[in-house]
Amino acid sequence: MMAIPVDPPFQTDAVAQVFGAFPDAACVDLLRLRALIFATAAEIPDLGPLTETLKWGQPAYLPAAPRIGTAVRLGISKPSGTALFVHCQTSLIADFRQTFPDTLTTEGTRAVIFAPGSALPDAPLRLLIRDALTYHRKRG
Known part of the structure; x- marks a missing residue:
């Protein structure tokens, strides 16, 4: 992995090793998504x-x-590109697709796919991440 600032630092060496194994371009994109999640x-x-x-x-x-x-x-x-995955048995991707039909490419019920180096639509992704991290709160 090329020298890319990681903030916050990785919580485990195992996670750091997985990021280190990604191709450089994908790693940059995935670290941007990681920062957005935190x-x-x-x-x-x-x-x-x-x-x-x-x-x-x-x-x-x-x-x-x-x-x-x-x-x-x-x-x-x-197929190609980087992805943000959620549990496939949730309604998260279907809800996201309904709210933002033309914003990003989705893959079935499990992922939002990004072209290499593409801009991240901040507001829609924050909503998807928020909905995933609080998924069980909303369902009882």
Whole structure:
């Protein structure tokens, strides 16, 4: 991995190693998404700290407290580009697609896909991240 500032620092060496294995261009994009996840989480009242871990070999971010939200994962989409993944059995991507039909490319019920080096639409992504990190709060 090229020398890219990481803020906040990685919580585990395992996550750092996964980021280090990404191609440089993808790593830059994924670190931008990671920073957006932490910034969005910091704005959610009573969310508490985020846990940064690996799920299915991908960097994953979820509230440290149980039953608040679902994980947001980062990785490379098989068709192309980088991706922000959510649990496929949630309504998050369908809700996102309905609210922002022409904003970003989605992949089924599990991901939002980004072209390499593309601009990140801040407001829609913050809403998706917020909805994922508080998913269980909204459902009872």
